[in-house]
Amino acid sequence: xxxxxxxxxxxxxxxxxxxxxxxxxxxxxxxxxxxxxxxxxxxxxxxxxxxxxxxxxxxxxxxxxxxxxxxxxxxxxxxxxxxxxxxxxxxxxxxxxxxxxxxxxxxxxxxxxxxxxxxxxxxxxxxxxxxxxxxxxxxxxxxxxxxxxxxxxxxxxxxxxxxxxxxxxxxxxxxxxxxxxxxxxxxxxxxxxxxxxxxxxxxxxxxxxxxxxxxxxxxxxxxxxxxxxxxxxxxxxxxxxxxxxxxxxxxxxxxxxxxxxxxxxxxxxxxxxxxxxxxxxx
Amino acid sequence: xxxxxxxxxxxxxxxxxxxxxxxxxxxxxxxxxxxxxxxxxxxxxxxxxxxxxxxxxxxxxxxxxxxxxxxxxxxxxxxxxxxxxxxxxxxxxxxxxxxxxxxxxxxxxxxxxxxxxxxxxxxxxxxxxxxxxxxxxxxxxxxxxxxxxxxxxxxxxxxxxxxxxxxxxxxxxxxxxxxxxxxxxxxxxxxxxxxxxxxxxxxxxxxxxxxxxxxxxxxxxxxxxxxxxxxxxxxxxxxxxxxxxxxxxxxxxxxxxxxxxxxxxxxxxxxxxxxxxxxxxx
Numbered sequence: 001x002x003x004x005x006x007x008x009x010x011x012x013x014x015x016x017x018x019x020x021x022x023x024x025x026x027x028x029x030x031x032x033x034x035x036x037x038x039x040x041x042x043x044x045x046x047x048x049x050x051x052x053x054x055x056x057x058x059x060x061x062x063x064x065x066x067x068x069x070x071x072x073x074x075x076x077x078x079x080x081x082x083x084x085x086x087x088x089x090x091x092x093x094x095x096x097x098x099x100x101x102x103x104x105x106x107x108x109x110x111x112x113x114x115x116x117x118x119x120x121x122x123x124x125x126x127x128x129x130x131x132x133x134x135x136x137x138x139x140x141x142x143x144x145x146x147x148x149x150x151x152x153x154x155x156x157x158x159x160x161x162x163x164x165x166x167x168x169x170x171x172x173x174x175x176x177x178x179x180x181x182x183x184x185x186x187x188x189x190x191x192x193x194x195x196x197x198x199x200x201x202x203x204x205x206x207x208x209x210x211x212x213x214x215x216x217x218x219x220x221x222x223x224x225x226x227x228x229x230x231x232x233x234x235x236x237x238x239x240x241x242x243x244x245x246x247x248x249x250x251x252x253x254x255x256x257x258x259x260x261x262x263x264x265x266x267x268x269x270x271x272x273x274x275x276x277x278x279x280x281x282x
Numbered sequence: 283x284x285x286x287x288x289x290x291x292x293x294x295x296x297x298x299x300x301x302x303x304x305x306x307x308x309x310x311x312x313x314x315x316x317x318x319x320x321x322x323x324x325x326x327x328x329x330x331x332x333x334x335x336x337x338x339x340x341x342x343x344x345x346x347x348x349x350x351x352x353x354x355x356x357x358x359x360x361x362x363x364x365x366x367x368x369x370x371x372x373x374x375x376x377x378x379x380x381x382x383x384x385x386x387x388x389x390x391x392x393x394x395x396x397x398x399x400x401x402x403x404x405x406x407x408x409x410x411x412x413x414x415x416x417x418x419x420x421x422x423x424x425x426x427x428x429x430x431x432x433x434x435x436x437x438x439x440x441x442x443x444x445x446x447x448x449x450x451x452x453x454x455x456x457x458x459x460x461x462x463x464x465x466x467x468x469x470x471x472x473x474x475x476x477x478x479x480x481x482x483x484x485x486x487x488x489x490x491x492x493x494x495x496x497x498x499x500x501x502x503x504x505x506x507x508x509x510x511x512x513x514x515x516x517x518x519x520x521x522x523x524x525x526x527x528x529x530x531x532x533x534x535x536x537x538x539x540x541x542x543x544x545x546x547x548x549x550x551x552x553x554x555x556x557x558x559x560x561x562x563x564x
Contacts, residue, residue, distance in 0.1 A: 118516040124472070153435045155470035156514040157497045166472040188437035190406070190448040215439045219501035232438040234400040 001030035003273035004282055008033035008061035010209065010254035011040060013272060017265040019044050023056040029269035033059035033101075035209075035252040036094055038087060046090055050097035060098030061250035062105040062146065062207050063091040069130035070111035070123040070160060081130060084108075085137050092141040103249055104143045105206045107180055109150065112157040123160045128170045135174045146206035147171050148180035151188075153221055164195040171204050178206025181242055182254065184213055184225050187233040193241055200245025208242050209252045210235055210280050218258070225255045227271065229279035236281025243282075251282065283312035285555035286564055290315035290343035292491065292536035293322060295554060299547040301326050305338040311551035315341035315383075317491075317534045318376055320369060328372055332379035342380030343532035344387040344428065344489050345373040351412035352393035352405040352442060363412060366390075367419050374423040385531055386425045387488045389462055391432065394439040405442045410452045417456045428488035429453050430462035433470075435503055446477040453486050460488025463524055464536065466495055466507050469515040475523055482527020490524050491534045492517055492562050500540070507537045509553065511561035518563025525564075533564065 009026045011017070011034065017025065019040045026034050034056075041049040041063075053060060066087040071077050087106055095104035110127045113120065131145060138145045149167040150159030161167050164179060164186050171177040179199055186192055199205045212231030217224045228235055239251075253272050260268055276282075291308045293299070293316065299307065301322045308316050316338075323331040323345075335342060348369040353359050369388055377386035392409045395402065413427060420427045431449040432441030443449050446461060446468050453459040461481055468474055481487045494513030499506045510517055521533075535554050542550055558564075 113514055118514055118519075120470070120516065151434060152470040153433070153499070153503075156495055162470050163472055169472075188402070188434040188444050190445055190451075213438055217435070217503045221435075221499045221503060232395055232400055234402065237400075 001028070001270065001273060003030040004276055005032060006251050006282060007031050007273060007276045008035050008059070008250040008252045009269055009272055010035035010064070010252040011037045012064065013253055013255045013260065014265040014268050015261045019049055019052055021265055023052055023058060025266040025269040026058060027056060028266060029273045031269060031273055033061045033250045035062045035064065035254065036060060037064045038090060041090060041094065046093055050093050053094055053097040057099055059250060060095050060102040061252055062103060062107050063087065063094055065107045065109050067108035068111035069127045070114060072114050072117060072126070077130070081133055084134055088134065088138050088141050088143045091143045105146050105178070106138070106143050107207060108145055108147050110147070110159045110161040112154070112160060120155070120160060127161060128173065131170055131174060131177060135177060139176050144176055144178050144206045146178045146180045148182060149185055151185045163189055163191070164199065165191055168195060168199055168202070168204060172202055178204045180207040180209060181205055182209040182211070183233050183235060183238050184211045187213060187238060192238070196241040196245050200247065205242065205245055205247040207252060208247055208249070209254045210276070211253065211255045220258070223256050223258050225257050227255060227260065228253070228275040235279050239281040251280065283552060283555060285312040285314070286558055287314060288533050288564060289313050289555060289558045290317050290341070290532040290534045291551055291554055292317035292346070292534040293319045294346065295535055295537045295542065296547040296550050297543045301331055301334055303547055305334055305340060307548040307551040308340060309338060310548060311555045313551060313555055315343045315532045317344045317346065317536065318342060319346045320372060323372060323376065328375055332375050335376055335379040339381055341532060342377050342384040343534055344385060344389050345369065345376055347389045347391050349390035350393035351409045352396060354396050354399060354408070359408070359412070363415055366416055370416065370420050370423050370425045373425045387428050387460070388420070388425055389489060390427055390429050392429070392441045392443040394436070394442060402437070402442060409443060410455065413452055413456060413459060417459060421458050426458055426460050426488045428460045428462045430464060431467055433467045445471055445473070446481065447473055450477060450481055450484070450486060454484055460486045462489040462491060463487055464491040464493070465515050465517060465520050466493045469495055469520060474520070478523040478527050482529065487524065487527055487529040489534060490529055490531070491536045492558070493535060493537045502540070505538050505540050507539050509537060509542065510535070510557040517561050521563040533562065
């Protein structure tokens with residue numbers, strides 16, 4: 001099989017595959033790039049993971065994920081920063097192990113409101129503070145921090161950065177900080193076209209991720225993403241915005257979906273390649 | 283019992299009560315205003331409903347709901363406009379039957395994407411077209427059309443107007459068209475403060491509805507609203523924005539929640555009055 005040359009399979013789509021399996025099924029489906037997650041990397045150890053990636057010949061398009069910056073107590077905040085510094089090192093090592101064209105991009109999820117805390121502007125301000133605290137480490141490691149705006153459905157418990165515009169408001173304060181454009185999170189935004197264009201003008205698009213918005217939403221809203229073509233998002237329209245904004249990197253498929261997770265990883269990799277070719281507009 | 287003088291119980295909160303019961307439990311809880319829904323009004327007939335409202339001595343704060351403007355075929359579009367014209371007449375009749383201080387406000391829900399249609403900008407444009415087609419009828423009847431931005435979680439299947447700013451972009455094209463500020467739908471918006479202020483400057487806040495955002499989201503995301511104080515929204519902060527924007531009308535409590543719907547309507551009316559007093563910041 002061969003797949004679109006810019007397609008990258010994000011490991012979350014084949015959540016239950018370990019790293020060797022994930023690399024193997026990606027390659028077998030003709031996909032030439034992979035988006036890695038920290039947990040399966042940690043399961044084999046960073047050095048072994050880097051060796052496996054190097055052996056695979058695949059590009060690495062990003063590492064998921066850092067972030068979770070919203071804790072209000074000092075100890076938790078320091079722990080989050082320390083963990084993100086480790087994630088920066090992992091990102092650099094894995095991208096270096098990947099094939100040419102790999103991107104040293106660390107995806108940052110903001111984190112939700114601390115328990116019992118209703119101060120959303122306060123939590124959002126702490127995200128910007130944490131990014132500020134990490135910018136030098138990231139630059140030293142050659143890593144791009146990529147702030148991912150999350151769908152407002154997750155504002156309370158997962159990601160307080162809710163729009164692309166808001167992510168750019170944070171990213172533009174710093175050199176070398178970008179944003180993630182994930183269709184599931186941003187497709188509904190009336191300002192999407194203008195904010196993608198803005199991200200392009202300032203060179204801030206660090207990652208483009210595709211998937212779909214399906215209805216009815218499944219009982220667990222975290223698993224509400226569908227395969228491209230199965231939902232309501234005009235993916236070619238979003239892709240055209242991102243292309244026009246000058247983004248020329250890998251395009252990740254990241255899907256959290258129980259039915260997909262329950263299926264065979266190899267089969268999902270092949271379905272992903274087919275759906276990508278048919279529905280993304282690249 | 284007595285309740286806050288600006289509290290209005292939206293009938294959706296006591297969904298399974300018929301109109302006579304809804305009016306009775308509202309009054310018994312010391313609440314002096316009610317937000318009506320078309321279905322329970324239709325169940326008794328408009329004339330009988332108006333007489334019941336007049337007898338109750340309650341104010342009417344709004345009628346839910348018109349809208350559903352996104353159909354792309356002509357017949358369905360004409361049917362939607364005709365239905366909205368009937369809703370305008372109902373709004374006028376019910377507000378006239380209510381006690382002094384009643385508001386002739388028709389809440390408009392935009393509607394979702396037509397089946398199989400991924401053209402979100404197109405659907406949004408049809409909403410503006412439909413409002414344009416109804417403005418004169420509404421003005422003739424003394425009714426304010428109130429566009430309700432809905433949480434982006436509903437963009438595909440219920441309401442393509444996703445932010446307060448977007449609702450204002452439509453409303454401001456016309457005289458006598460307002461917006462609904464519903465905390466569940468707008469609390470996450472990074473532009474909330476500036477858009478509420480904008481709505482105030484142009485006199486566009488036609489309704490303020492309160493409730494809460496609870497986690498984890500229940501399996502049916504349509505029923506994800508909680509009682510004030512049970513969730514993550516900083517209600518006093520939003521109320522302060524709305525107050526500063528000059529809104530001085532009734533404040534509706536509108537909650538779609540299975541547990542609340544399953545409880546006794548009289549008990550819910552009393553819980554609503556108590557939670558309103560404790561958590562809304564009025």
